[in-house]
Amino acid sequence: MIEWFTWLQVGVAVLAGLLCLALGLLGRVPNDLTMGATALVELLLVGQLVVSIAAPFAGNTASGSLLEFYTYLVSALIVPVAAAGWALIERSRWSTVILGGACLAIAVMVYRMFQIWTVQGL
Template sequence: MLWGYDGWFWASVVLGTLSCLICLVQALRGREPDDFSQGSVLILEFFLLVYMVGSIFLPLYGSEASGSVLEYWGYLLTALLIPAGTFIWSLVERSRWSTLILAAAGPVVIVMVYRMNFIWYYQNV
């Protein structure tokens, strides 16, 4: 762990920040959702799907959650819905405001993964 958080958290910080910046720049330029903005959110969604698979196998390798497992999975399933929902929104409403909504997915994913990391490792410490 680096500074108390695992690599998954830092990967979410990098991917979420890049996705947010890409979408913000596109929104400030007045662009509709395009391959860059939508693709960055799809990469976030793919990251969360890999995170989910890792979360399924994590207890099998001896790592136990220090907090509520139900709360952890609630956060994970909600985090999976955010990028998917913003992506669908950007398909339905093709405007620069949709690109701004796509930008919100990055910070939300960072906060959700931070909270999941806290629940798994530090809840009862």
């Protein structure tokens, strides 16, 4: 993993999550802004997948469990898609809150993936 890209992903996911949570708690239904923020989080995760596949060829290998890392990554790729699907099916304020929760969960998952990649497991 690339450290600056990890922190970019975490920052974008936290901002998107807080935005969606705030708008949802204010009673806004999913709109282009909230869906776009979630799509940006998903796009960055796809970029992380590409980086994670290419990094070992450049000498940046994981020090932790690759199985655990890729399980987190595949799970993280599914979460925003599932939340967006929910938001499109049930267009209520709570769907916007779900988008926010999904983005915040992605921030935590990306940070954990960074730990797995860089910190030697015990």
